[in-house]
Every structure is written in C-alpha cells, then in structure tokens.
Amino acid sequence: MESICLPVKAFVGHVIFLVRHGLSLLLVPQLISVFRREWTCANLLGLPDLVRQYVSEDVRLLTPVLDARRRVSQHAWAYLRMGLEFSPPARVLRAWQRARDAQQEYDESRIPPAPSRGALHVLLLGPHYVAADPYLNGNLRAKLAELGVQVSIAADFPEPLTAEGCRYLRKRPYWTNTRRSIGSLEYCRDAIDGVISAAPFGCGAEAMQSVLISSHISEAPLPHLQLFVDEHSGTAGLETRLEAFCDLLERKRNG
C-alpha cells in the first residue's frame, strides 16, 4: 500500500490488528463530508473500499455514509439507520440524543485559547489525526511542551470562528481541515509567535495549504515550520528542527 498517506496506513494497521484478534464486525464509516459544502478528503471517501482490500470476505464492514454536503442533518439519519439494525427505534433515538448532547457540550467547551504573554505560543496545523496522535507526529506536542512552548491546534477553535476566518479568501477552501487551519490562523495570528504545520507526506490538501499559509503571512512575517511525516520519519531530526525553530522564535521575541 505504498504512496497512500500515513494516517490511512495507520488505520488499515488497526483494522488488520482487530481482525487478527477475531473481530468480525467493524465500523468503518464513509466520511464524505461533515460540513455543508465541504469535503473531508479523497482518501477518506475511499476508505471503506480500501479497507475491504485487506480483510477477508467473512468480516462484515458496517459503513454508514456520512455526507453533510447538502445538509448537516443527514448525519442523524445515517446514524439512526445504522442503529436500527441492532436495536428498537426508541433505544436508537435515545442513544442518538445522548451522542448529540455530548457533541454539543464538547463544541461549546471549545473556547479559543488565550495568548499567554510568558511562554512562546505556537499554532500547530495539520490533519487532526496527525496533530492529535503522538505516535504519528513523533510526540511533537510533548516535545514542544518540554521546550516550554504553549501549543494550540486547529481543533481548539470553534467551527463558526474558523469559517469566519476564511472570509478574506477569494475562494473558500472546500476541505474541512484546510478551512479550519486557515481560519484559526487568521483568528489568532496576532497572539502567536509561530506556526508549525505537520502533514502526512503526499497529502493533497496540505500542499495547497502551504501556499495559502505563506501568502497569508507574507505581509506580517510569522515564522512557519513545515513538517512532513511518513513511516520513515526519525525522531532525532525532528527534535533538532523543533529546537532550532524555538530558538528562532525566542530570538525574534527578544528582538
């Protein structure tokens, strides 16, 4: 499975692990879109079919189609239909309501991080899977914390804020993740010392995003470190680059 991105490789790895441990029903949703008029990414669109290539026929894949391109409420129907296979309607409905409330609570708990004047503050951009998984990003966030840097990621920002932040663009990016990244950068650019983007090698949207970022920060220069991760990434090189970047930020701040 060469040339596909690291998160998908990790996903297929998880699937194969689970199947080897005897699971016969797997939930692999087809995530087409989570917001109106936006896409996740081409790899996620093909994920269930990709996974199918690596598991035997007797493993069943449960694949609700989540497609909010036209309206976000489609998600509710997809979940309800999936639930009805296993439980009576009343119970499914209750489960859905509980899930929705939990999501809402999470969404409301997301308040944009306040800049701290003391420590260096860095915005970490990139697909959530890479930004959040310490193994895939080479323990990036812990290393930055060790260096005394405060890190925000795009997921810390509420959705309406990042959508608003993309207004300045002539054409709104149609990948949810890019929209989040550019929007959060626009929102907090005055409060941060630098930007790090961590993307899987070969990620289509990320290549475009790098131009958007550099054109965005061209007027008021902001240090930008671009990292690509794949299965060959080493940790020593990453550490050196992070240290050098933080040195640079430190020096810039002290004028």
Next chain:
Amino acid sequence: MKITFPHLGNLYIAAESLLKGLGHEPVTPPPTSRRTLELGSYHSPDEVCLPFKISLGNMLEGLAQGADGVLMIGGWGPCRLGYYAEIQRLILKAFGKQVEFITLEVPRGRWGEYLGRFRTLTASTDLRTFWQGARLSWVKLKAVEELELHAVSAQPREKNEGTVRPYLRRQLELLRTAQTVDEVQEICDAASRGFRELQAHDAVRPLRLGLVGEIYTVLEPFANLRLEERLGSLGVEVVRTISLVEWVRNHIFKKAVGLYSLAPLRRLAAGYLRGFIGGHGLESVARSVALARQNLDGIVHILPLSCMPEIVARAILPRISEDHGIPVLSLIVDEHTAEAGFQTRLEAFVDLVQRRVERFEGQRQARLSGS
C-alpha cells in the same frame, strides 16, 4: 485582452477558436517542454501534483509571451484541481505578475464577482461572433479527438514505421488554421482516408490495451511521456476510456442542467468502489471493469504522484485484475520520471501480455484439435 491558458493535450486548437470568438487574442504557450516543467516546479510547493506544476509553467511561459490574462478551470472538490486556479493566482501575485485571472467554474456564493469575471470575458464580442467561435471550437474539439483516435488505431498497423504520428501532427496543424466548420469537416474526411492509406491491410491483430487514469496524465503527452505513441510503436492498439469531448459534454453541458449521473459508473464499479471519490478515481475503477468485460488484453493505469483519488483506485485495481484475469500496469509519473525506466516497464508489460495471449491462443488451438 491577450489571454493565455494551460495546455491539455491538443485542447489549444479548440481553445484558440473559443477565445477568438470571445473577442480576445489567444496567446498559446509554447508546447510543454522540460523548461516549462522546471519553471513551474520552481514556483510550486514541492508536494503538489505534476499537472499543477506543468500548468503553472504553461501560464508563466504564456505571460512571458505578452499575455495579460489567464484562463483556467476551477471546481469544488474534493480533487485538488478545483483549487489549482486560486493557488496559482496567489503564486503569480506573490511573484509580482499583475494578471487578470479568469476561472471558469460553477458559481457558488459571491455572484457579483462571477458576473464581473464573466463580463471581462465577454466584454468585446457580439452574440454572433461568439456563437460562431463557440461552434467552431466545439467542432474542432470533436475533430481533434477523431484524428487522435484514427492515429491510435492506425499506428500499430502502419505500413512503414513512424509515418502515422508525423501525419497526425500535420493534420492537427491544418486543423488549427481552419476558419470554418466546413473546412474542419474537409480536413477530417481527408485525414480519415489518409490514415487508411498508411495502414497495412494484412496486419495481424495488434494487442489491445485499455488506458485508464487521471485525465490530465492520460491526455497530456508531455506528462505521460507520450505513452500512447510509445505503446503504438510497440505494436499495441490503445483503447481510450477518457475523452475530452465526453468530459466537456458531461461536466460542462450536462452538469450545468443537472443531467449528469454517476449511476452507470457506480453500477460498473459495484463491489469494488461504492461511489465518487474525487477526480477520476471512480471512473478508473469502473472503466477498468468495463475493459475487463470487453476482453481486452490488458489495462494501463496512469496517475500523477500523490494524486489521492487515483491512489485509492490503484489499491483496488489489483483485485479487479485478479477477479477478471486481466493484467494491470499502474504507472506513477512525476517530474523525476525517467524515459528509459518508463520505456523498460512498458516493454516488459507488453511482453507479458503478448506471451499471455499466445499461451491462451495455444491452449485454444490444442482444445480445438483435440476435440
């Protein structure tokens, strides 16, 4: 306004007529070359795919020839192509080029801006000239494809080696200068006789290989290292599955009125891929199944490095190959693809297919004489 546009195979012939009909002066960039690619790569982000780099190179070369506007297509994803134009505009801007960037796409929000763009495009024309230009452009587009298809089937059967491709180039040159629809028709008729004369009539049945993949790399000879021509000179008849005429008909005419449906493709791809994955991913899978059912001798699949929809298709093709017993070759191209290695892979694949076909033929003969 002097308008330039990126190359896509022989699309420039039709694009020139269209722009003339719109009352603009077309500035066709020089044929895509190594220099185009180097120019484009120099100004592009590293990880972006090959078509982006080449088309940016085309634009820069066109602007160097005095164009002050760029015409490009857009889209709404999830393939990167839809966002090319916007990024290329930003790159040209950062580079200090003051250009009018006209993106053709289905409008979404900001109607005023689209209307403005449309006005700049149609500013200096009257309805009559526009209609004539558009009609001539459409006829030329169809004619170019007809000639190319003739060449694809004539090349493996040619009497004297290396005659078909130069003949095609000459005819395309004639087509480019044609001024009226009748003239185009005459060229087509003459060429169809011409191609017939170049073929040997007692030629053996050539191997037939289907060509699927990402549209730009399939149609642009520079990006695919003249794949069709190479296969042709190895004695292979290429069966095309991607047609620019069909693309325009489906994605511009039919989609605009909501008549385009993916259902036939989804039916073909059933069991392998459940639906649209962006770009030509679904088409690659569906067409491969169709080709396998047509009993072709093999399939060649071509994609640019890091093209996400095609990577998914590429992961699925081996199963189609296994299920239908048809050899599949996936070729990934980028700016570092070397000619020698590419040629070797093609030759090896054609050899393999040839031997397979001979073996089957042998078995069939044995069965026939046995019974």
